[in-house]
Amino acid sequence: MIKKPFEIPITIRKLEALLRRLPVTYPGRTKIEEELAKKKAGYRGERSIEYYINHFPDKEFLFFYNLRLPQDESYYFQLDILLLTSRYLIILEVKNMSGTLCFDQTYHQLIRTIGSKDEAFPDPIQQVNRQQTCLQQWLASNHFSKIPIYSFVVISNPSAYIKSIPSYSDTVIKKVIHAALLPEKIESINRLKHESISSKELNKLSRVLLKQNAPQDKDVLSQFGIHSSNLLTGVACPKCSNLPMIRIHGCWECPECKKISKDAHNQALVDYALLLSTSISNNEVCSFLHLSNPSIATRILKQQNLNHSGSYRHRKYHLTSPNK
Structure with missing residues (x-):
């Protein structure tokens, strides 16, 4: 059973909104596009695992995607996929990478080779081992019974070639698998003898995991050093993406492709919530949507059926949280 389903990460949605609102000639645009491509590749890799996970019995296996849990007051740890049963937990760290992947224990790195180009990344085995330690500590701090935890690095790209330096080969064989071998790996763990926790404690653990999940919500403007004055305002055309559309007779009209839309402002308000604020005033709507009236x-705003606060002159409307 999927307890926490896949959702498009808020960071991807924010980066997409940012690119919609920056001029094509903006100097730092390429860096943002590269970051978005990297985030999307990771998300696609995680989604590809869903095919194999769907084959497991709903009653026995509980799956959580993209959990971010508190380690202490200032630190969080993130899990791509957590599999929960009454007898054990499994952490899956998913890597959507192509080429030759060489795991190097000496320098604690993963070296990817594509053609004649080598590129180094942090060792995902070390990463998933840290996640395992963090989860053990989290279980203890939340007063749950000791339960075995297994952790693996899953390579979602079937064409990736996995290898390692000789001294690391035993560890790599145990910890790194192609996605297609995931069912076989889980079945082998399932055959081992483990003590079971009660269904009551299992359900409690599931509830606490969901309750303490804290999705990361970065301010992408600050991340890339962008001032709000650099953002393009107005309603974007849903057909050709031209900015801004013009309000005519209760509709939005694109001056470029002549597309007519009644609700193109919805995406503009989503962009505002993702990039600027989840609350907005009447004056701010006029400014952002280029409305004179x-x-x-x-x-x-009334058509959006939004909650609001404050008196009429100082009223703020609360846009739907981008996390939902």
């Missing part, structure tokens, strides 16, 4: 802004 405050009554139109009020009508649009």
